Each structure stands twice: as structure tokens, then as C-alpha cells.
Amino acid sequence: MDLTSRKKRANLRDVARKAGVSVATASRVLNMPTAVSAKTRDRVQSAIDELRFVPSAAARAINSGRTRVIGALVPTLDNAIFARFLDAIENEMAQHALSVVVATTNNDPEIEVEKARNLLDIGAEGLIVSGVAHSPAFEALVQKTRIPVIATSCYEPAYALPTVGYDNRAAAQMALRHLVDLKHRRIAVLHGPAFNNDRTRARLAGLQALDLDVQLDLYEADITIAGACQAVAKILESGARHSALLCLSDVLAMGALFELQRSGLSVPDEVSVMGLEDLPSSSYTAPALTSVRLQVSEMGSRAAKALASWIETAEPPEPVLLAAELIPRQSTKAVEPA
Amino acid sequence: MDLTSRKKRANLRDVARKAGVSVATASRVLNMPTAVSAKTRDRVQSAIDELRFVPSAAARAINSGRTRVIGALVPTLDNAIFARFLDAIENEMAQHALSVVVATTNNDPEIEVEKARNLLDIGAEGLIVSGVAHSPAFEALVQKTRIPVIATSCYEPAYALPTVGYDNRAAAQMALRHLVDLKHRRIAVLHGPAFNNDRTRARLAGLQALDLDVQLDLYEADITIAGACQAVAKILESGARHSALLCLSDVLAMGALFELQRSGLSVPDEVSVMGLEDLPSSSYTAPALTSVRLQVSEMGSRAAKALASWIETAEPPEPVLLAAELIPRQSTKAVEPA
DNA sequence: TTGACTCTTGTAACTAGTTACATGCAATAA
DNA sequence: TTATTGCATGTAACTAGTTACAAGAGTCAA
Numbered sequence: 001m002d003l004t005s006r007k008k009r010a011n012l013r014d015v016a017r018k019a020g021v022s023v024a025t026a027s028r029v030l031n032m033p034t035a036v037s038a039k040t041r042d043r044v045q046s047a048i049d050e051l052r053f054v055p056s057a058a059a060r061a062i063n064s065g066r067t068r069v070i071g072a073l074v075p076t077l078d079n080a081i082f083a084r085f086l087d088a089i090e091n092e093m094a095q096h097a098l099s100v101v102v103a104t105t106n107n108d109p110e111i112e113v114e115k116a117r118n119l120l121d122i123g124a125e126g127l128i129v130s131g132v133a134h135s136p137a138f139e140a141l142v143q144k145t146r147i148p149v150i151a152t153s154c155y156e157p158a159y160a161l162p163t164v165g166y167d168n169r170a171a172a173q174m175a176l177r178h179l180v181d182l183k184h185r186r187i188a189v190l191h192g193p194a195f196n197n198d199r200t201r202a203r204l205a206g207l208q209a210l211d212l213d214v215q216l217d218l219y220e221a222d223i224t225i226a227g228a229c230q231a232v233a234k235i236l237e238s239g240a241r242h243s244a245l246l247c248l249s250d251v252l253a254m255g256a257l258f259e260l261q262r263s264g265l266s267v268p269d270e271v272s273v274m275g276l277e278d279l280p281s282s283s284y285t286a287p288a289l290t291s292v293r294l295q296v297s298e299m300g301s302r303a304a305k306a307l308a309s310w311i312e313t314a315e316p317p318e319p320v321l322l323a324a325e326l327i328p329r330q331s332t333k334a335v336e337p338a
Numbered sequence: 339m340d341l342t343s344r345k346k347r348a349n350l351r352d353v354a355r356k357a358g359v360s361v362a363t364a365s366r367v368l369n370m371p372t373a374v375s376a377k378t379r380d381r382v383q384s385a386i387d388e389l390r391f392v393p394s395a396a397a398r399a400i401n402s403g404r405t406r407v408i409g410a411l412v413p414t415l416d417n418a419i420f421a422r423f424l425d426a427i428e429n430e431m432a433q434h435a436l437s438v439v440v441a442t443t444n445n446d447p448e449i450e451v452e453k454a455r456n457l458l459d460i461g462a463e464g465l466i467v468s469g470v471a472h473s474p475a476f477e478a479l480v481q482k483t484r485i486p487v488i489a490t491s492c493y494e495p496a497y498a499l500p501t502v503g504y505d506n507r508a509a510a511q512m513a514l515r516h517l518v519d520l521k522h523r524r525i526a527v528l529h530g531p532a533f534n535n536d537r538t539r540a541r542l543a544g545l546q547a548l549d550l551d552v553q554l555d556l557y558e559a560d561i562t563i564a565g566a567c568q569a570v571a572k573i574l575e576s577g578a579r580h581s582a583l584l585c586l587s588d589v590l591a592m593g594a595l596f597e598l599q600r601s602g603l604s605v606p607d608e609v610s611v612m613g614l615e616d617l618p619s620s621s622y623t624a625p626a627l628t629s630v631r632l633q634v635s636e637m638g639s640r641a642a643k644a645l646a647s648w649i650e651t652a653e654p655p656e657p658v659l660l661a662a663e664l665i666p667r668q669s670t671k672a673v674e675p676a
Numbered sequence: 677t678t679g680a681c682t683c684t685t686g687t688a689a690c691t692a693g694t695t696a697c698a699t700g701c702a703a704t705a706a
Numbered sequence: 707t708t709a710t711t712g713c714a715t716g717t718a719a720c721t722a723g724t725t726a727c728a729a730g731a732g733t734c735a736a
Binding site for chain 2: 052054055056057058059061062067068069076077078080082083084086087090091094097099100101102103104115118119120121122123144145146224225226229254255257258259261262280281283284285286287
């Protein structure tokens with residue numbers, strides 16, 4: 001606590017003055033220490049310590065033209081899938097010495113533009129977003145500023161931005177085929193909100209496109225354990241009978257599993273339950289959840305790598321298609337011949 | 339694509355030149371548009387549009403002395419509790435027009451300092467960290483730079499930094515008392531890694547301090563569904579018998595529930611399972627999980643509010659104690675008199 | 677002794693904005 | 707007609723660093 005109670009942080013000029021050198025020399029101590037004699041270096045270092053000097057990030061950024069910050073726009077973090085995704089992004093970006101600012105959009109395109117604008121405002125050098133359905137304002141913003149943006153969670157080579165993701169249609173079809181192969185013919189499909197969500201719509205479109213000889217009943221639910229439980233409870237109440245429940249997200253599948261157990265229905269003996277995504281916990285539920293594995297963490301690091309390379313090389317990266325894989329476990333089984 | 343292929347982004351000087359005004363006027367169009375005549379404003383705006391001018395965040399920051407960025411250091415995002423926590427922080431900070439940079443520490447104090455240093459480097463105006471156990475280097479960094487830091491997940495009025503959290507000792511004791519009240523006398527305690535984790539240690543200390551006439555067997559597991567399943571499988575294999583399983587985290591409790599079901603043990607008839615935290619999904623498991631509610635989202639927004647106020651007013655906030663509450667559900671029941 | 681060279685340091689011009697102050701002009705009041 | 711006032715705008719000095727270039731000192735060889 002010094003009596004002068006200097007209101008402001010010390011800057012390089014203060015350090016230089018105290019050390020009796022020029023700002024240039026003080027700057028060199030920070031950036032090319034070997035170019036300064038040991039004596040001078042020590043004096044400057046002492047001044048830095050005494051004045052508690054911390055270099056200004058903004059001033060550095062203004063010179064380098066780089067902030068080393070990127071933005072990740074995710075629908076929510078209150079869902080294991082996006083949390084895992086962000087975790088992977090953060091880890092990979094740390095490798096490239098880039099920091100990640102999070103912004104949640106709640107799946108609202110208006111909030112998305114607003115937060116994207118804010119990210120640009122604080123100097124983000126690139127963005128990672130979910131899906132390819134964005135507001136015109138968002139697309140205009142991206143085009144106007146020419147900021148590197150990677151769209152994730154889907155693979156769309158034709159889209160204006162590079163995508164890193166999987167084929168949602170095919171993944172959903174893979175799940176449905178598995179159930180159909182197991183002779184299921186009346187299947188309840190539990191999906192997340194389709195509004196403003198191209199991934200959900202792609203998955204549903206995939207199911208419809210297969211055109212197999214099965215009855216598919218669609219039910220929408222919030223992608224939370226609670227949402228799934230409520231939806232399943234409603235389905236059961238309605239008296240509709242299905243031999244299998246296809247959940248277009250593992251979170252929904254887990255909630256469905258709980259609700260079915262609570263209502264005394266045995267999985268898979270009475271109802272098969274199938275997920276999509278394959279979260280790490282899905283192999284540990286009782287019974288373990290059959291699912292289609294989408295590599296969410298891999299997607300996060302690939303998206304991060306792609307964005308980092310775009311920023312470094314100024315060359316937009318190629319789209320990345322991640323494979324989906326059927327992971328059969330105990331929650332599905334063949335329908336017994338009556 | 340213009341032929342000159344200007345390598346660099348346009349700056350305010352370019353805009354001013356193109357519009358035939360001074361930089362000051364151009365700057366006014368951005369910051370106090372009413373102080374500029376409509377004619378001039380239009381001309382400047384056209385220049386801005388034509389040159390695709392985007393103001394430099396760094397230059398703005400260098401003048402205001404503010405970056406409007408704060409850092410959140412969390413152990414991992416691959417755990418619902420921290421993801422929810424971060425979600426709440428982000429939402430609250432958006433309210434204060436502050437952006438949140440995430441950094442995961444993996445519970446490693448060395449990584450924590452390194453990432454904290456990086457956050458300061460990019461100009462974070464404040465930090466939110468978990469717990470009060472940090473490396474000396476971290477504490478030195480905080481003291482040297484005098485950056486506002488809020489410590490969360492615990493309530494320690496005596497700690498050097500303001501804390502926002504709950505009384506972990508008391509919360510664990512509340513859980514244990516519930517089981518003891520239900521006549522459980524042989525209890526397995528499943529806890530996360532105690533190394534480098536003061537919250538876990540506080541919870542364990544709380545249990546030990548109660549000194550009730552019960553046998554407590556401690557088992558450590560990774561705080562994941564998988565970790566809990568493996569630990570419970572080992573306990574069962576070992577032949578040790580307990581009438582109740584006290585999990586010091588709901589994630590562990592959920593995994594335990596799965597593993598017990600898989601091994602055919604009925605919850606709560608044969609084993610009671612008790613959690614701690616009360617995640618939103620905990621009320622939906624089958625059976626629903628008895629837990630002690632810690633208000634994680636509330637903690638996130640309170641911590642964010644506290645940090646924002648510290649940054650705005652330069653006054654460190656008061657510590658915040660969040661209440662814990664017993665939430666009895668179906669996963670625990672009284673031991674039958676033999 | 678002089679030229680060539682390296683090493684260290686300083687001067688000053690950058691980076692991209694904001695803003696205090698000055699100035700010019702027009703409209704209104706005395 | 708002159709003084710007052712307000713608005714619009716420009717000049718230039720800030721913010722906090724980096725860095726190209728110049729210059730001085732010291733070492734070494736011819």
C-alpha cells in the first residue's frame with residue numbers, strides 16, 4: 001500500500017523511467033531478453049517487480065493485430081453433449097495458444113447473432129457454431145466481416161462455411177435399421193425440438209426417407225432427462241403401444257430408460273430403447289444403452305484444429321466427415337415371435 | 339475482390355479519408371452519432387460499409403482500459419456440475435456485458451497457474467476459480483497483479499479471496515445424518531479424488547467429525563458414471579456388505595445406482611443410495627435419488643454477480659453462503675428391523 | 677591507426693482508436 | 707449591427723505497447 005496510492009497500473013514507460021532506460025529497452029527485456037545486457041535486464045526486472053507491472057494485453061494486441069481469442073457459440077452447456085464438445089475445443093485450442101470465449105444461444109438465432117456480434121466486438125479471431133441454420137443477420141455478419149467460422153454437428157460440403165460433423169440423416173437411419181433388423185415394426189421416435197434445429201430435422205428426415213414398412217410415431221421433448229421422462233410418461237398414458245423407443249439423443253434415451261423402469265416396464269424385454277450419440281455414460285446404464293456413436297469430443301478437437309489452421313494460414317479448411325458407428329448393447333433385443 | 343487486394347483490414351483513418359472527414363468525426367459516428375450531422379453521418383456510414391470496417395477491439399480496449407473479459411477456471415466440463423455452473427456464469431455475465439473465457443484445469447494446480455497466467459495475458463479483468471486450494475504460484479500471481487478473483491464451491495469467510503459456495507462439511511453431515519436416522523450403521527462412502535481437492539476433503543472431514551456410532555468405509559472413484567460403476571463393482575466383489583451407499587457427488591450416485599441394478603441388488607430395498615448435489619436429473623432416476631441440494635446454478639450466478647460488482651466498484655464483495663437442503667426421495671429407506 | 681564488426685541502447689515512428697480543446701459558421705438576441 | 711450562443715468539425719495529444727533504424731562503445735584484425 002503506497003502512500004501515493006497511484007490510481008493506475010504501471011505501464012512500460014513507468015518501468016523504463018524507474019530503471020533509467022528507454023521504453024524500447026524495457027520492451028526488449030520482455031520480448032527478446034538476450035538482446036539486453038544482464039545488468040540492464042536486472043535493473044528493468046527489478047522495476048517491473050517493484051511496480052507490479054503487468055503488460056497490457058490490448059496494447060500487445062494492437063501491435064500484433066491478434067487477440068488469440070476465439071468464440072464458441074453453443075446452444076447450452078446444460079447438456080452433456082455440448083459440454084463435452086466445448087471441453088474438447090478448449091483442450092485443443094490451448095494447444096494452439098488460443099483462448100475460448102463461450103456464448104450460449106439457447107438455440108435462438110437472434111441471441112446467436114447478438115452474441116456473435118459481441119464476440120467480434122471483443123476481438124474474436126474466429127467462431128465455432130452449431131449447425132447450418134442461422135439467421136440472415138448472422139450470415140450477413142459473417143460475410144461482411146469475413147471472420148473464419150466453422151459450422152459443426154453436421155457435414156454439409158455444399159454449405160458456405162466449412163462443416164465439421166457427421167451425417168445426421170445416415171446416423172438416424174443406422175439406428176432405425178438396427179431396430180427394424182430386430183423385427184420392431186411399431187416404433188416411437190423421441191426427438192428434440194425441431195424448430196430452429198437442422199440436426200434434429202436432418203435426423204427425422206433420414207428416418208422418413210428410409211421408407212421401411214414400419215410405423216413411426218413421433219414425439220417431441222426437451223433434450224433433458226426431465227423432458228424425456230415427461231414425454232415417455234405421456235406416451236404410456238396415451239395407451240399407445242410400441243415395441244421399441246428410438247431416441248434421437250442419448251440424453252433422451254437415458255430419461256426414457258428411467259421412466260420405463262419407474263412404470264415397471266422391462267427394458268429390453270418389453271420395450272427396446274435405442275439412443276443416438278453414445279455418451280460415455282451410455283455404456284454404464286442398466287441395461288447398457290444401444291446407440292449410434294457420434295464422436296463428439298473428436299468433433300470438438302477437429303473443429304478447433306480446423307479453425308486454428310484457418311486463422312494461421314488464412315486458408316479455409318476442408319469439411320470433415322466423422323464416421324457414425326452402431327454400438328449394440330443390452331437395451332435393444334429382437335421382438336419375440338408372437 | 340478488389341484488384342488492389344488490400345492486405346490489411348481498413349481502419350478508422352481509411353474510413354475518414356474515404357468519407358472526407360477527420361478521424362475524430364469518424365469516431366463520433368461510432369460513439370456519439372447524434373453529435374454528427376445527418377449528411378456527414380451518412381457519408382461516413384457508407385465508407386464504413388464499403389471498406390467493411392470493423393472497429394478494433396484492442397484499440398478500443400487500450401483507451402477504455404477495459405477488455406470486458408473474465409476468466410472461469412473449472413476442473414473440467416465433462417461433469418454436469420461444472421457445465422451447469424459455467425452455464426450460469428455465462429448467463430449472468432452476459433447481463434453485465436462481460437464475456438467469459440473458459441479454461442479447464444483438470445484439478446491440477448500447475449495447469450491452473452499456467453491457464454490463469456494466460457487469462458491475465460489476454461486481459462481478463464477477473465477470475466472465478468473452484469475451491470481454496472491453489473498452488474503458491476497461483477496465490478502469488480493473484481497477489482502480485484491484484485486481479486479480482488472469486489473462489490467458489492465452498493464458503494470460507496477467513497480465506498484471502500471472497501468465497502461463494504456452501505458448507506461442504508455440513509452438507510456431507512446432513513447426508514450422513516439422514517442415513518443414520520434411517521438406522522443405517524454400515525455405510526460405504528464413495529467420494530471423488532481427495533488429492534488437490536479441498537471440497538472433497540471438507541466433505542470427508544465433515545463425516546469423520548460427526549463421530550456417530552456407524553462404520554464408514556471410504557472408497558475413492560473418478561467423478562464419472564464409469565468411475566462410480568467400477569468402484570461399486572469392486573466393493574461388491576470384495577464381499578463387503580453395507581446397507582447404504584453414501585456418494586459425495588450425484589454423478590457418483592447415478593453410476594452406483596446403475597451398477598447396483600446391473601448386479602441385481604434392489605435400491606432401496608437391499609441398499610440405500612444417497613447422493614450429494616442434487617442435479618436436475620437426480621429426481622428422475624429410477625428410483626429417484628435422495629440427495630442434499632447444493633445450488634450450483636445459483637452459485638454460478640452469485641459468483642458472477644460478485645465478480646462483476648468487484649470489477650465495477652473496485653470493492654471486493656462479501657462471501658456468500660448458499661444453503662444446502664435435504665431432498666428425500668425413493669433411493670433411501672430405513673433398515674428393516676432384522 | 678584505422679576500418680570492420682558486434683553489442684547495446686536510444687530515438688521516433690509506427691499500431692488503432694478516443695477525446696479535450698479549439699475553431700468556424702450560422703442562427704438568434706440585444 | 708454587434709454580441710451571444712450552439713452546433714459541427716478538425717487538430718493533436720493522449721492510451722500502451724512494438725520495432726525499424728541510427729548511433730555509440732568496445733573488440734579485433736590488417
